Amino acid sequence: MLLNRTSSGGRWRIRPDGPGKVTGSLVYLTDMTREHMLYGLVLRSEYPHARILSIHTDKAKQLTGVHAVLTFEDVPGLNAFGIAHPDQPVLCEERVRYVGDAIATVAAESLAIAQRAIALIEVEYEVLQVVDDPEHALRDDAPLLHPKGNALHRASFHRGNAEAGFEQCAYIVEETYYTPRQMHTYMETEGGLFVPEANHRLTVYSPTQHGFMDRMQLSRILAVPQEDIRIVSSPIGGSFGGKDELNVQPYGALLATYTGKPVKMHNSRQESVRAGLKRHPMKITMKTGTDSAGKLIAHQVRLISDTGPYSTLGAEVLNFAVEHVIGPYKYEHLDVEGVSVFTNNGMSGEFRGFGGNQAIFALEGQLDRLAEQVGIDPWTFRLLNMRQMEDLGPFDQPIVVTEGAERVWNAITNSPLMQEKLQNKSRSKDGAEPWVKTGIGAAFTMHGAGLGVGIPDPAGGRLELAKDGKIEAVFGYEEFGQGLIASLEQMLIEQFKLGADDLRIIIGDTDVVPNSGSTTASRATAMMWKSLQKLKQPFTEQLLKRAEAVLGQPAQELQLGEGGIRETSSNALLLTYQELAEACDSSIRCETSFSFPTSPTERVGAHFMYTYSAVVVKVEINTLTGRVKVLQQYHAVAAGPVINPQGFLGQIEGGSSMALGFTLMEDAIMEKGQYVTRNLDTYLVPTIFDQKGLVEVEAIEHLPEGDDYGPRGIGEVGSVTLAPAIAAAIRQACGKWVTKLPIDPAFLQEKPFFLMKG
Structure with missing residues (x-):
């Protein structure tokens, strides 16, 4: 199938969220407001590396209109966050490790008052040596950024004997490749609205790619049960991996809980640049050799990734890069080693491609150079070694x-x-x-x-006939511009023969959706498709069995269709979904839960x-x-x-x-x-x-x-x-x-x- 902007056809549909986006009527989470809400801001470090000697907040607390000024002393639970390795302080106590590190957070009646309060907080620092080069960070004389050292994670893969393999090679290419610190640059910067509810519950309206992971992390920080926190996380104005990790959520949650009032936070673009995640800059050195006919013999890679001050998913990105610098090609000998390194540079983390972009730039460049040396067309060279x-x-x-x-x-x-x-x-x-x-x-x-072997990767969803006759498709995924809602609607229409008006799609609300896993790693559409495959037969059978009881007509003569239950032979509409729902004395509901398929390897x-x-x-x-x-x-x-x-x-x-x-x-x-x-x-x-x-x-x-x-x-x-x-x-x-x-x-x-x- 050849696709371009001149393509057309019956499967090209208007996105369900399209009109709202192009008219501006769609409300993003950072657009939301509440009566009597406060405005939250974060005081961040002036220095990339320093010891905190004292924090004075009295002047800020005395400012009229200020409702809260919080420091590490006010964090009731775990003063740290991070999806895989919670090592980033919510509010720093003794030390700052980058210019985005948070020291205090304030809530005030206006943004201007909050800004003034931030300016009144006095922090005394002892400036420390900056570690801004990952190679320097690995030296014995480098300042130690974390107790276990400056190497977050090492990953490697070896087969055969690379040095012996190079001795057999007729052609060898050695090259070093460098990739940049790229920003996600989403239109909607990090932010959200944090609303205290009755019964000591907290509702968080904030962009994320995994609401249940946010809920778990916030429960540790606030020291409350997960069930006391509700995460509403769609629609999102862009993410590309950058909102997979917590950003403003710890501060909004703390301020709302402390003040008992709704708190709005929304990073400026400068604040987003300063504190947000970026693509990992990498240095990738490769040595690759072939025989005289162009067959790959040996491949050696040394990869250094600058993960910045804290872990987030730096180890997992490195694992992915180490896998993908090997790529779709065959070698007799492999010697691949990578290290993800702590520095005082900006935070590196999840980003579309997840280490593959850096790896493939180097690997494919290496193959082009080798093909030229061997004297083979580079595309033919790839086929030879694929x-x-x-x-x-x-x-x-x-x-x-x-x-x-x-x-x-x-x-x-x-x-x-x-x-x-x-x-x-x-x-x-x-x-x-x-x-x-x-x-x-x-x-x-x-x-x-x-997510790969050894990492929890749940999937699943639910179909239900609602009281008003809508067929609800309920999934724990997020819509951040990638067209997930449109794809889910398309699948339901094609697989179940439903009409768009028959459907209600519910996503991104931890109070009502199942845990379908993270909306990341190119997994959501595949897992929705698999979920619907598992749900199709039992849900259809339940609907037709109920319709049989209402109509007095055998289920095998009935089928699902646009608008309701139809006769198989004539396709005539016999019973609307609303009529079916009204005739039911109990719910029609099917749910599935499974894991993303993984390789049988350790x-x-x-x-x-x-x-x-x-x-x-x-x-x-x-x-x-x-x-x-x-x-x-x-x-x-x-x-x-x-x-x-x-x-x-x-x-x-x-x-x-x-x-x-x-x-x-x-x-x-x-x-x-x-x-x-x-x-x-x-x-x-x-x-x-x-x-x-x-x-x-x-x-x-x-x-x-x-x-x-x-x-x-x-x-x-x-x-x-x-x-x-x-x-x-x-x-x-x-x-x-x-x-x-x-x-x-x-x-x-x-x-x-x-x-x-x-």
Whole structure:
């Protein structure tokens, strides 16, 4: 199936949340207000590394209109948070480790009063040496940032003997690759409304990707039962992984509980930059060798990831990167080692691609260099070394049998852009200025879905016929712009033959939804599909059995349809769902609970299901300015059945736009632990102008016979392969190898032709 913005057809539907978004009538969580609510702010550290000698809050507390000024002494429970490793202080007591560290939080009757109160808090520091280089952090003479050392986590994988393998190689490439600290730059910055309720309960209206995880963490901080906290977490104005971790929730919850009043918090963009998560900057050194025919023999990788001051999911991101620097290729000898390092730089954490973007930029660049040395077309070189249908995964773990890799390779090979490249038509732009050059490049990936082995990964959902006749689909997932609601509606319409008006979709409210797991790791759509497969037969049977009792007509002569129960032979509407609900003396409800499928291996983080994807791009380089334009993109994605064509295309387009920033312009620059890039006036992100080139997506829906896992996730793969493809196109256009992102225009500038002589 070929998808682009000229595509049309019956499966292209208006998103249920679309009209509200384009008209501005949809209320995001940070838009919410309550009567007599207070405004919350956080005092953050002036320094990236310092010892706290004293905190004086008296002046702030005496300010008229201030209702609370809280420090570490006011945290009733665990003064720490973090999804996997709770090591980030809610409010720092003895030490600060980055400029986003929280020291105090205030609630006041207006934002201006809250700002004044923050300014009146006096903190005395002893400034400590800043550790802003992860390699320096690993040295014996580096200041210790955490009791167990500056290495958060080490991960490795070895097979054979790499050094002996290199002795057999005819060609060897050694290179080091650098990737940036990228911001999520969501439209809705971190925030929310925190409302104390009756019976000592607290309702939290705040964007998150996993409401139940937030509830658990807040219960530890507040020292209350989880059931006393309600998390309402949709709709969200963008996340991309950045709201998977707690951000303002601990402070809003503490302030609302302390004051007994609703508290609103909403980070400014500068506050979001200062305190929010970023993509892990990585340094990846590779040494890779082949025999004389181009067969990969040995692959050695050393990976250093800057995780910043606290853990969040830095260890898990490293595990993913170590898996994906091996990728979809076969080697006789492997020697891969990675370390995630604590520094006094900004917080690094979850981000779309989860370490795969950094890994694939390095790996695919390495393969392009090797292919050139061997003298083989780089795309042919990939096929020569690619894993076959029934091969084990990167960690030698059993994985789902798939033809995805081969089908993606063939799709890209037969694409118009690749054919143009193979025919050598793209080195220059006909009739254009001689300083404008064009090139075509491609890159490939296999991207693991789900959280991997050894990490709890629940899934499931519920269907219910409500009293008013609506069929409720209830899931614990979040809608943050990715089109989850639209995809779920599409699945219900197609699998159950229902109409959109028959449905009520309920998500993101811990009081009413089951724990379906995190809306992350390219897992939500696949798990909703699997849930509906499990629910379809029992729920349909219950509905038809009740209809049989009401109509006096055998259930086998009845079927579900738009508007209600219909006669199978004539499709005539016999009973509306509302009439059926009114005739029932008990509820019709089905629920399922299961886990995301994992590999039968003991390797923590190893994946079982993969999406295979590749992209070929055409770029234009102005060698006077060094600026790069992406003119065309052709993506091939093997992810099983397409649930929502419009959403599928949107995910790949959105991911590639984010990758465009990763490749060409985005880097949250830091110096000595301080952000140099503090706002969107200097941190530039791609706009629709930068993404105006043609984007085509070939969706490969085929699955091998017997594969019942359904659709694979595509929320991340569109962001993974664009950077190495652009780098390959630049190599073809002007002969330069890119090793560092974002690409510095000065690196691509050439001496003007009229100055070349003399």
